[in-house]
Amino acid sequence: MLAQTAYDELIQKVKEAATLSSVGGLLEWDQQSYMPSGAGKFRADQLSLVAGLSHKKFTDPRIGELLSELEATGLGAAGDTPEAANVRELRHQYDKATKLPGELVSEWARTVSLAQDEWVGARKHNDFKRFLPWLEKVMDLCRRKAQAYGCKSEPYDALLDEYEPGASAAELVETFASLRQDLGVLLEKIRNAPRRPNAGVVERPYDVQLQRVFGESVAAAMGFDFTRGRLDTTTHPFCTGIGPNDVRILTRYNPNRLSDSFFGIMHEAGHALYEMGIEKEANFGAPMGEAASLGVHESQSRMWENLVGRSRPFWKYFFPQAQRLFKDALRGVSLDAFYGAVNDVKPSHIRVEADEGTYNLHIILRFELERALLLGDLKPADVPGEWNARFKKYLGLEVDKDSNGCLQDVHWSAGLVGYFPTYTLGNLYSAQLFQKARKDMPDLDSHFERGEFAPLREWLRDNIHRHGRRYRSGDLCARVTGKPLTHKPFIDYLNSKYAEIYGF
Amino acid sequence: MLAQTAYDELIQKVKEAATLSSVGGLLEWDQQSYMPSGAGKFRADQLSLVAGLSHKKFTDPRIGELLSELEATGLGAAGDTPEAANVRELRHQYDKATKLPGELVSEWARTVSLAQDEWVGARKHNDFKRFLPWLEKVMDLCRRKAQAYGCKSEPYDALLDEYEPGASAAELVETFASLRQDLGVLLEKIRNAPRRPNAGVVERPYDVQLQRVFGESVAAAMGFDFTRGRLDTTTHPFCTGIGPNDVRILTRYNPNRLSDSFFGIMHEAGHALYEMGIEKEANFGAPMGEAASLGVHESQSRMWENLVGRSRPFWKYFFPQAQRLFKDALRGVSLDAFYGAVNDVKPSHIRVEADEGTYNLHIILRFELERALLLGDLKPADVPGEWNARFKKYLGLEVDKDSNGCLQDVHWSAGLVGYFPTYTLGNLYSAQLFQKARKDMPDLDSHFERGEFAPLREWLRDNIHRHGRRYRSGDLCARVTGKPLTHKPFIDYLNSKYAEIYGF
Secondary structure, three states, rough: OOHHHHHHHHHHHHHHHHHHHHHHHHHHHHHHHHOOOHOOOOOOOOHHHHHHHHHHHHOOHHHHHHHHHHHHHOOOOOOOOOHHHHHHHHHHHHHHHHOOOOOHHHHHHHHHHHHHHHHHHHHHHOOOHHHHHHHHHEEEEEHHHHHHHOOOOHHHHHHHHHHOOOOOOHHHHHHHHHHHHHHHHHHHHHHOOOOOOOOOHOOOOOOOHHHHHHHHHHHHHOOOOOOOOOEEOOOOOOOEEEEEEEEEEEOOOOOHHHHHHHHHHHHHHHHHHHHHHHHHHHHHOOOOOOOOOHHHHHHHHHHHHHOOOOOOHHHHHHHOOOHHHOOOOOOOOOOHHHHOOOOOOOOOOOOOHOOOHHHHHHHHHHHHEEEEEEEHOOHHHHHHHHHHHHHHHHOOOOOOHHHOOOOOOOOOOOOOOOHHHHHHHHHHOOOOOOOOHHHHHHOHHHHOOOOOOHHHHHHHHHHHHHHHOOHHHHHHHHHOOOOOOOOOOHHHOOOOHHHHHHHH | OOOOHHHHHHHHHHHHHHHHHHHHHHHHHHHHHOOOOHHHHHHHHHHHHHHHHHHHHHHHHHHHOOOOHHOOOOOOOOOOOHHHHHHHHHHHEEEEEEEEOOOHHHHHHHHHHHHHHHHHHHHHHOOHHHHHHHHHHHHHHHHHHHHHHHOOHHHHHHHHHHHEEEOOHOOOOOOOOHHHHHHHHHHHHHHHOOOOOOHHHHHOOOHHHHHHHHEEEEEHHHHHOOOEEEEOOOOOEEEHHHHHOOOEEEEEEEOOHHHHHHHHHHHOOOOOHHHHHHOOHOOOOOOHHHOOOOOHHHHHHHHHOOOOOHHHHHHHHHHHHHHHHHOOOOOOOOHHHHHHHOOOOOOOOOHHHHOOOHHHHHHHHHHHHHHHHHOOOOOHHHHHHHHHHHHHHHOOOOOOOOOOOOOOOOOOOOOOOOHHHHHHHHHHHHHHHHHHHHHHHOHHHHHOOOOOHHHHHHHHHHHHHHHHOOOOOOHHHHHHOOOOOOOOOHHHHHHHHHHHHHHO
C-alpha cells in the first residue's frame, strides 16, 4: 500500500470518529444552555451512547495497522511535517484510547453528564452533601481511568497528559512553588502600597442587555466571526468548538458587576479565536486540526482577557464606548479610575472572578487537592474542610459557604481532573508569548488605542493557531519565543503593571 | 430462548437505535434554531453519519431474528397487547428499513440537510432557480427510496406509509374529491353570506415580546410542561420530541399579526401534548412510545389550534387577558368582533396561515403535485407554473411570487414527500375525535370558559396519547369514535360555526 493511500485512509477514519465526538459536543453545549431541566437523565444516555460509538471508531484496530505502516515510511516517520505530526499525535492518542475499555468510556460519559446536573443543583442550594456521592463516583472513575492508562510515575500524570500532553505533576510542583513564592512577594507589596484603586466603579448596576451588546461588540472587534459562532447564557462559562465553522461561547451576566461577563466574554472569545484560527476545515479530526494543548488554549484566552483587556491602551479606545452605553454607572468616572478598578487586586472566593495577582493561588489549591484525592490521601467527604483550611492559608480568607468554595467549579463534576493546572500554565504562556509579540510589533499599544486588534490576532494565527498540534506546547513556546517556559515574564508583567497602579 | 428474554433484547436494541436517532433530532432542531449560518456543510456530515449509524443499528440482522422468534410465540403473535403491537410495528419498520441501502440513508440525510439551508436562502430571496437543483436531487432520492421499498400499486404509497402506515394514494384521491366538493359548497355560501367579520382586528402591530408571553401562557394553560420542553424561534415552525422529557417547539412571530404565532404556538403545543402524553419513558424507541401516525399527530395540533383555539368559549376566557396585554391593538374591540376576526375565511397564499375553510385546498394541491413529481408526470422545473395554475383554479388567487407559492414550505427540501396529506387527515380526525369528546363531556365549553383544559387533555391522553402506536390510525379512530374516518364531522363542524358567524 502506498504511504499516501494509508495516510488518506487514516485521516478519513479519524475524521469520522471526530464527527461523532462533535455530536457529543453539541449535546453538551445544549445541556448547558437550552436543554429542558427534565431531560438530564436521557441526555446522559445520549452522551454515553455517542461517546462509546466514537471511542469504538477511534480504537478500530485498522487505525493501529495504518499507524504502524506509516511509522515505517518517510511520510509518518519523523520530523514535524504536518503528516508526521498527525501520525505522531494519533499514535499517542490511539495508544491511550485503546487502553480504555469501551464500558468505562460509556459509564464515564453517563456519570459526568448526570454529575454535572447534580452539581448545578448542589451549587445553587449550597449543598455539598448532595454532590458528595457524585464526587465519589467521579473520583473513582478517574482512578480507574488513570489505572487503565498506566503511568511511569504517579496516576495524576496519566490524566494531566490528556490536557497537556507530556506534562508531569513533578514539574508542576516545582513551577508552582516558585510562582507561589514570587506571588507572595508581589501581594505583600500591594498590601503595603501607598495607593489603591476603587473597584466600586465596576460594582454597580449594569444593565444585562447592554452588557451583552457591549460584550458582543468587543468580541466582534477581536475578530470573533458571528457567522461561524454564537454567544449564549449558562451557569458555567465556556467555549466549545462543535465543528470547523461552529464555535460557541457561553457566558453568565452579573447585573451588579460589569467585569464578570465582560472579561468572561473576552476570555472565551480568546479561546474561540484559537478555534477559528486553526485550519479546521482541512484538518478536522486530525491533530493538525486541534489545539496544541489546553495550556496553550488558555494562553490565548488569558492574553485577550488580561494582557489586552486589562491594559490601558485597550480602554483608551473602549472606555468612551462603555460610557456611552452605561450612562449612569460611568457618569463622571475617569479613564484612570476605570483602568484602576479593573486591575484591583483583592483576595476573593470565586476563581473565574479573581484578579491576575491572586488567580493562580486558586489553581495551586485545586491542583493540590485533586492530586491528593487521586492518590487517596484525601477523601471526597473531607474536601470542604481541606479546601477551606488551605484557602485561609493561601488567600487569607474564610470560606463562608461551599458554593463560594469547593462547589464553585464545574470541573470535578465533569471528570476534568488534571485540567486546572493548565489554567496557570496558560497564564505563564500568555505572558511569555505576549512579550515576544510586543517585541515583534513595537506599535501594538497604538493599535489597541485605535481599536485595531487584527495585528495581534494575525500574529497569533501565524505563530500559534495555524500550527494546530504540530508542535507540543513546550516546543511551540520555545519555537516562538526562543526560550523554554518560565514564570518570569508573567511576574515581570504583573510587577510592572501593578507598580504603576499601586505606586510601589 | 424465553420469549420474554428475546423481547427484552429486542427492546434494548431498538432503544439504542432510537437514542442515536434522537441525537439526529437535536442536530436538526439546532440547525433550525441556533446553528451559526456557516456551519451548514458540516452539519450535513454530522446528520449523515448519525443517520447511517442509526440505520445500521436498526437493521442489525439480530433484530430480524428476534422478531421471527417472537412472532412464533404468544408474546408477539397476535392481538393488540402492547408487546404484540410492538412486534407487529417493529416488523413493519424493520422490513422497510432493511430494504434501504445504508448509502442511500446517509446520502439522504446529507442532501436534505443541505437542501433545507438552500431552501431557506431561496425562499428569502424568492429565487426558485436556486432551489431547483436541490428539488431535483431530493425528488430523485425520493424515487430511489420508493423503488427500494417497492410497492404493490404506485410509488407514492411507499412514501406515504412512512407517515401514515397503511394509507394509500387511491384512498386519498377519493376522500379528497368529496372533501373538495363539500368545501366548494361551503366557500360559496361564505362568499354570498349577508355578513362577514373584520379580520383587521388581528392585523395590527402586536409587540413580539408580548406575543411570546401570551403564547407561552396559553401553552402552559393547555398543559405544556416547560420543565420537559421549550419554545424557540425559527423560519419554519415545528415541534420535535428529542427524548422522553425533551419536547421542543419552534415558532415565528409576525409583528403585524397576532394570529400567526398565536395559533402556531397552540398548534405546536397540541403536538407537544401528544409527545408528552405518550408513555415515552417506559417505551422509548418502541412503537408503544411513538405516535400512531402523523395524521393522528396532526389531529391533536389542529384540535387545539382550531376546535379549541378558534372557539368562542376559549376566547371568553382568554380575550380579557389578550386585551390587558395588547392594550392598543385591542382597545374597544368586542369579544364578538375578535372571535369573528380569528374565524375570517379568505383565500390566501400561505398554508400555515390559511383559515379552516380553505386550508385543505392547499393540501390537495400539494398532494397532486408531489404525486405527479414522483410519477415523473411533472418536472421539478415546471413546478412554479403548475403550482400557480392550480392555485388560481382552487383558490381563485394569482400567485405573486414563488416565496408565496411553491417555495413557502420546508417539506420538499426536507425530503418529506407523502407528508402533506397527513395534514388533511389530521383535520378530519380532529373533528371526528372532538365530536366524541364533546359527547363524552357535555360541559366541555363551560370548562373552556373557565380556562380549564385538563378535562380535554386527559380525555386525549386516555383515548389517544397513552396508546402510542398500539393501534393504527384508522383502527384507533374506529375504536374511539365507533366509526371509520369520514369527512362529515369536519364539514358539519365548519358549517355550523360559519353559519353562525356569517349568517347564512
